[in-house]
Amino acid sequence: GAGVSQSPSNKVTEKGKDVELRCDPISGHTALYWYRQSLGQGLEFLIYFQGNSAPDKSGLPSDRFSAERTGGSVSTLTIQRTQQEDSAVYLCASSLARAQETQYFGPGTRLLVL
Amino acid sequence: LAKTTQPISMDSYEGQEVNITCSHNNIATNDYITWYQQFPSQGPRFIIQGYKTKVTNEVASLFIPADRKSSTLSLPRVSLSDTAVYYCLVVENSGYALNFGKGTSLLVTP
Numbered sequence: 001g002a003g004v005s006q007s008p009s010n011k012v013t014e015k016g017k018d019v020e021l022r023c024d025p026i027s028g029h030t031a032l033y034w035y036r037q038s039l040g041q042g043l044e045f046l047i048y049f050q051g052n053s054a055p056d057k058s059g060l061p062s063d064r065f066s067a068e069r070t071g072g073s074v075s076t077l078t079i080q081r082t083q084q085e086d087s088a089v090y091l092c093a094s095s096l097a098r099a100q101e102t103q104y105f106g107p108g109t110r111l112l113v114l
Numbered sequence: 115l116a117k118t119t120q121p122i123s124m125d126s127y128e129g130q131e132v133n134i135t136c137s138h139n140n141i142a143t144n145d146y147i148t149w150y151q152q153f154p155s156q157g158p159r160f161i162i163q164g165y166k167t168k169v170t171n172e173v174a175s176l177f178i179p180a181d182r183k184s185s186t187l188s189l190p191r192v193s194l195s196d197t198a199v200y201y202c203l204v205v206e207n208s209g210y211a212l213n214f215g216k217g218t219s220l221l222v223t224p
Contacts, residue, residue, distance in 0.1 A: 004157075035214070042201065043158070043214035091157050103150075103212075105157025 002026070004106035006092050012112045013082055021077040021109045025094030032075050033095075033103060034067060038088045046090075049075065082113045118202045123219040132189040134218050136202030139183045147178060147185045150201045152217070158201060162187070189220075197222045 005024045013019050025032050034046040045059040049069045060066070064082075069075040079086055089110050093103040119137040126132045138147065146165055150158035162169055164176040164185070175188040189196055201217040 033212070042216035045212055045214075093157065102160040102163075103158075105159065107155075108157055 004104050006106040006109050010110045018080045021090050023075045023092030029094035031095040033093045034077050035091045036088045084113050087113045120202050120218045125221050129191050132192050134187045137184045138204045141182050141204050146205045148203045148205050149187050152199045192222045194222050
């Protein structure tokens with residue numbers, strides 16, 4: 001079946017602009033995660049959605065970052081007033097039900113803020 | 115959150131066995147140990163998961179001592195295509211925030 005997909009694959013934007021990153025999880029997966037990976041660094045947890053529960057936003061670095069998950073499926077990560085330090089690869093993952101289970105990652109969105 | 119410590123990098127020649135050890139001294143009773151592999155320009159992918167003793171699959175083996183304060187990922191007879199970053203995670207049974215850390219960058223050369 002189809003894996004996790006993300007769009008766009010690459011995004012170049014100017015400092016101060018808003019960007020939206022999209023994630024389509026594997027069908028039937030109720031858990032969805034967003035991570036950020038800066039060049040040469042590990043993955044930084046951003047936010048976690050589990051079913052209809054309130055998301056865990058504890059990893060979001062600032063109030064410029066927000067995420068939604070509509071209908072328990074597609075998720076959008078929004079970065080407002082982008083800064084150069086926001087440049088990174090943004091990875092989305094989904095798992096069947098819980099974080100204890102295998103996470104399946106998408107290919108990521110490479111964001112470059114000029 | 116149980117913190118993990120693993121080497122930043124390792125080098126190996128093709129055909130050798132590679133063992134990557136991860137320390138997780140404050141692992142909790144119900145936590146699992148999970149390893150992921152990440153190739154350049156790709157998202158991580160699951161390799162293996164275990165709770166105690168030894169787990170083996172077609173890709174790797176995972177050795178976990180009785181105290182569970184560390185674990186060792188063993189890759190038999192590595193090839194060039196095993197060059198990747200390997201992440202050790204402690205997955206909390208009661209939580210969900212996952213700390214991938216920086217992982218171990220494995221370089222396999224001919």
